[in-house]
Amino acid sequence: MLAARRRGDWLTSQFFFVMVASMFPLGIGPDPVTLKLIGPGVVWVSALLASLLSLPRLLAEDYRDGSLEQMLLTPQPPVLLALGKSLAHWLIYGIPLLIISPILGIQFALPAEAIAVLMLSLLIGTPILSLLGSVGAALTLGLRGSGVLLTLLILPLYVPVLIFGAGAVDAAMAGTGAESHLSLLGAILVLTLLVAPWIAAAALKVSIE
Amino acid sequence: MAINLYYYASPATFYQLSGKLIPWFGWSAVILTVIGLYIGFFMAPTDFQQGEAYRIIFIHVPAAWMSMFIYLVMAFWGAIGLAFKTRLSFMMSRALAPTGALFTFIALWTGALWGKPMWGAWWVWDARLTSELILLFLYIGIMALWAAIDDPQRGDRAGALLTLVGAINVPIIYFSVKWWNTLHQGASVSLTKAPSMAKIMLIGMLVMAIAAWLYTIAVALYRVRTLILERERNTDWVKALVEK
Numbered sequence: 001m002l003a004a005r006r007r008g009d010w011l012t013s014q015f016f017f018v019m020v021a022s023m024f025p026l027g028i029g030p031d032p033v034t035l036k037l038i039g040p041g042v043v044w045v046s047a048l049l050a051s052l053l054s055l056p057r058l059l060a061e062d063y064r065d066g067s068l069e070q071m072l073l074t075p076q077p078p079v080l081l082a083l084g085k086s087l088a089h090w091l092i093y094g095i096p097l098l099i100i101s102p103i104l105g106i107q108f109a110l111p112a113e114a115i116a117v118l119m120l121s122l123l124i125g126t127p128i129l130s131l132l133g134s135v136g137a138a139l140t141l142g143l144r145g146s147g148v149l150l151t152l153l154i155l156p157l158y159v160p161v162l163i164f165g166a167g168a169v170d171a172a173m174a175g176t177g178a179e180s181h182l183s184l185l186g187a188i189l190v191l192t193l194l195v196a197p198w199i200a201a202a203a204l205k206v207s208i209e
Numbered sequence: 210m211a212i213n214l215y216y217y218a219s220p221a222t223f224y225q226l227s228g229k230l231i232p233w234f235g236w237s238a239v240i241l242t243v244i245g246l247y248i249g250f251f252m253a254p255t256d257f258q259q260g261e262a263y264r265i266i267f268i269h270v271p272a273a274w275m276s277m278f279i280y281l282v283m284a285f286w287g288a289i290g291l292a293f294k295t296r297l298s299f300m301m302s303r304a305l306a307p308t309g310a311l312f313t314f315i316a317l318w319t320g321a322l323w324g325k326p327m328w329g330a331w332w333v334w335d336a337r338l339t340s341e342l343i344l345l346f347l348y349i350g351i352m353a354l355w356a357a358i359d360d361p362q363r364g365d366r367a368g369a370l371l372t373l374v375g376a377i378n379v380p381i382i383y384f385s386v387k388w389w390n391t392l393h394q395g396a397s398v399s400l401t402k403a404p405s406m407a408k409i410m411l412i413g414m415l416v417m418a419i420a421a422w423l424y425t426i427a428v429a430l431y432r433v434r435t436l437i438l439e440r441e442r443n444t445d446w447v448k449a450l451v452e453k
Contacts, residue, residue, distance in 0.1 A: 132374075135370075135371075135374060139354065139367045139370065139371060140354070140357070143357045143358060144357060145357065146357075149353055149354065149357050152346075152349065152350045152353050153350040153351075153353075153354060153371060155346070156343045156346040156347050156350060156375070157374065157375065159339075159343050195374075199370055199373070199374055202291075202370055203367060203370050206363055206366045206367050206370065207363065207367070209363065
């Protein structure tokens with residue numbers, strides 16, 4: 001859980017986030033109007049990819065040195081372990097990403113209110129990514145090529161988050177208000193919080209046996 | 210008459226039963242397909258708005274229905290397997306996945322062929338199209354997970370868990386028409402109000418849908434038999450079967 005000790009590890013995914021997002025203007029051109037149009041989507045897609053990059057390490061280290069097995073043997077319910085793992089992932093990946101995101105917003109010429117909504121949508125959305133991701137990380141534990149497989153499994157499940165997350169920013173810029181998108185995002189968060197730790201715990205048990 | 214379901218849950222007895230059932234399902238699927246296509250292409254009138262191109266619905270709609278139904282059935286068998294630890298349920302789930310992916314692909318492909326003359330575009334980022342594409346990704350992801358895990362027991366349960374998580378997506382597909390209300394035309398068939406299409410078209414479509422069901426059952430049973438033989442290859446009854 002203490003991934004923070006290895007600074008290189010978690011900074012990698014943050015730099016990855018910034019770099020992916022910065023590639024888009026280079027590929028598309030520096031026209032501010034276009035950038036404003038694609039900005040929210042690009043930032044969100046980069047956030048998804050960055051979460052996928054950091055997920056395999058969530059459990060793999062503990063699995064390799066056997067401490068994951070020990071944690072499952074403790075009297076604490078595995079659900080708590082899965083929830084803790086997701087929380088740890090979010091703290092390491094989600095919070096720094098949240099702090100970096102305004103800079104990317106400026107890169108894409110987003111207005112200030114849109115950047116605020118972007119941060120809000122990331123605040124609600126990234127825990128969902130961590131929770132869903134923990135299910136995928138638990139399922140692919142110790143498999144060959146688990147990184148690519150994880151992407152294949154989890155990316156489709158991320159789609160609603162992406163739609164509502166980027167949609168909230170678009171709606172804010174269009175002046176229709178982002179409340180409905182953010183509320184739906186919140187609803188997804190509550191649902192995921194209720195279901196994902198249990199499934200991740202069950203998947204852990206399947207993978208460890 | 211009470212049928213002992215546990216009796217048929219044993220792979221050995223199910224192998225015998227499914228062997229007898231496959232020809233029935235297979236042939237009736239073939240016959241109904243011929244009837245359905247005949248109704249669709251020769252008896253149904255030309256649509257006054259969409260012309261001849263609408264006839265693709267006789268393949269498109271059943272395929273789209275099946276792509277979603279099969280996923281739910283897979284999730285059902287996965288849940289049963291997780292709850293009761295029955296080997297056969299997991300095998301059923303595995304046997305259904307390739308057919309489900311096939312129907313999803315057909316639905317997308319025929320949809321593109323229909324979209325070109327109707328909307329003027331092969332592909333539109335409409336909610337329903339997109340969710341169908343995501344469904345295809347889900348099928349592929351599940352099959353990739355099964356392929357990556359060598360231990361069949363672990364693969365079974367991991368796949369079932371993933372199927373259950375993805376099952377949340379199927380209702381989203383169905384209700385997305387109402388949620389995002391975009392280009393895709395609303396559902397033409399509903400249980401509560403009279404269908405907004407000619408009766409003969411509806412009959413053709415339903416015949417094709419039943420044919421798709423029967424085809425799915427036949428192919429899934431066939432695949433399950435192969436899986437049973439593969440998994441039970443060290444048991445006495447399979448050896449006796451081979452020697453026969």
